[in-house]
Amino acid sequence: MALKCAVLDDYQHVATRFANWTELGDQVELTVFPDHLTGEDGLAQRLAAFDVVVLMRERTPFPAGLLARLPRLKLLVTTGMRNAAVDLEAARAQGVTVCGTESNSAPPAELTWALILGLARHLVPETAALRNSGPWQHTVGTDLQGATLGLLGLGKIGSQVARVGNAFGMEVTAWSSNLTADRAEAAGARLAASKEELLAASDVVSIHLVLSERTRGLLGAGELALMKPTAYLVNTSRAAIVDQAALLDALEQESIAGAGLDVFEEEPLPASSPFRKLPNVLATPHLGYVTERNYGTFFPQVVEDISAFLASSPVRMV
Structure with a gap:
C-alpha cells in the first residue's frame, strides 16, 4: 500500500515543479496543500490520514501535542537542517523519523x-x-x-x-x-x-x-x-x-x-x-530563503529523503 504524503504550505504552488515526484513511483500518494492552517485541531484533522508530512521551514509548527494526534505519521521532512518548530524529542519518542535538506545561505x-x-x-x-x-x-x-x-x-x-x-x-x-x-x-x-x-x-x-x-x-x-x-x-x-x-x-x-x-x-x-x-x-513575507536555487535544492532532496526512508536507509536525519 502506498504511503500517503502531504506537502504543507506550498504558497507558490511549486512543490511539483521543482522536483520529480514520479521517481517515487506508486510507493507514495502525494497531496499538496497551498494554504496555511493554524490551530492544532485543524491540522490534526487534515493530517490524520498521512504517513509522511513535508514542512517548508518553520511555516507550520509541529509540537508534541500535534504529533501525539498523528499516530499514523512515520516520517517528517523539513526543508533545511534546522527546524525549531518541530519537537524533535517528541518525534523520536513516537518513532517518527525527521529528515532535512541542504540550503544556501x-x-x-x-x-x-x-x-x-x-x-x-x-x-x-x-x-x-x-x-x-x-x-x-x-x-x-x-x-x-x-x-x-x-x-x-x-x-x-x-x-x-x-x-x-x-x-x-x-x-x-x-x-x-x-x-x-x-x-x-x-x-x-x-x-x-x-x-x-x-x-x-x-x-x-x-x-x-x-x-x-x-x-x-x-x-x-x-x-x-x-x-x-x-x-x-x-x-x-x-x-x-x-x-x-x-x-x-x-x-x-x-x-x-x-x-x-x-x-x-x-x-x-x-x-x-x-x-x-x-x-x-x-x-517582506519571510522571503529570505525563497529563491529558485534554494527551492531547487529543497524539493529534490525532499524526494531523496522519502526515497531513502522507503529503502530503510534514511539520510540527512535532523
Missing part, C-alpha cells in the same frame, strides 16, 4: 541588502509616489558609504552581509556572545566590545543570530533605546530575538528611523498587525 544575505537599500533610499514611498502621480522626489536618502554597519551574529549569513558592507565602504562591526576578534577580522569586521557599544555606534543594525533561549528577547526596550534616532534595524533571522512590543513602540515613537523586517512572531502576519501599516517599516 546567500539568499537571506541578499534579501538583507534589499531591505537595507530599500530603507536607506526610501524606495517604497518614492515608488508609490511615482506610480500614483504623487510628489516627485520627496525624500532624502541615507548614505551607506562611511556609515557603520553593526552585525549581531557573524556566521555564514552575517559574514556575507559583512563583505557587501565592505564593498559599499561601510565600517563593519560585529558582536555575538562567542565571537572573537580574529574571527571578526577574518570576515572583514571589527569586534565590538559589547552589544551595547555596537547598538549605540551603528547606523544600520542587522540581526543574523540563531534563535535560542540565550538570544530570545536579546533586544528589548533598553537596547533599542541605545540606537541612534537615525539608525535602521534589519531582521531577517527570527522575530523573537527582538521584543516585538518594544520594537513597535520604538517605531511608533520614531526613536529609530525605521526597520526592515522579514520575520514575524505570527506568520502569515495578521491583517490587523501594525507592522503592515507603519510608514517607517519595510516588511
Whole structure:
C-alpha cells in the first residue's frame, strides 16, 4: 500500500515543479496543500490520514501535542537542517523519523541588502509616489558609504552581509556572545566590545543570530533605546530575538528611523498587525530563503529523503 504524503504550505504552488515526484513511483500518494492552517485541531484533522508530512521551514509548527494526534505519521521532512518548530524529542519518542535538506545561505544575505537599500533610499514611498502621480522626489536618502554597519551574529549569513558592507565602504562591526576578534577580522569586521557599544555606534543594525533561549528577547526596550534616532534595524533571522512590543513602540515613537523586517512572531502576519501599516517599516513575507536555487535544492532532496526512508536507509536525519 502506498504511503500517503502531504506537502504543507506550498504558497507558490511549486512543490511539483521543482522536483520529480514520479521517481517515487506508486510507493507514495502525494497531496499538496497551498494554504496555511493554524490551530492544532485543524491540522490534526487534515493530517490524520498521512504517513509522511513535508514542512517548508518553520511555516507550520509541529509540537508534541500535534504529533501525539498523528499516530499514523512515520516520517517528517523539513526543508533545511534546522527546524525549531518541530519537537524533535517528541518525534523520536513516537518513532517518527525527521529528515532535512541542504540550503544556501546567500539568499537571506541578499534579501538583507534589499531591505537595507530599500530603507536607506526610501524606495517604497518614492515608488508609490511615482506610480500614483504623487510628489516627485520627496525624500532624502541615507548614505551607506562611511556609515557603520553593526552585525549581531557573524556566521555564514552575517559574514556575507559583512563583505557587501565592505564593498559599499561601510565600517563593519560585529558582536555575538562567542565571537572573537580574529574571527571578526577574518570576515572583514571589527569586534565590538559589547552589544551595547555596537547598538549605540551603528547606523544600520542587522540581526543574523540563531534563535535560542540565550538570544530570545536579546533586544528589548533598553537596547533599542541605545540606537541612534537615525539608525535602521534589519531582521531577517527570527522575530523573537527582538521584543516585538518594544520594537513597535520604538517605531511608533520614531526613536529609530525605521526597520526592515522579514520575520514575524505570527506568520502569515495578521491583517490587523501594525507592522503592515507603519510608514517607517519595510516588511517582506519571510522571503529570505525563497529563491529558485534554494527551492531547487529543497524539493529534490525532499524526494531523496522519502526515497531513502522507503529503502530503510534514511539520510540527512535532523
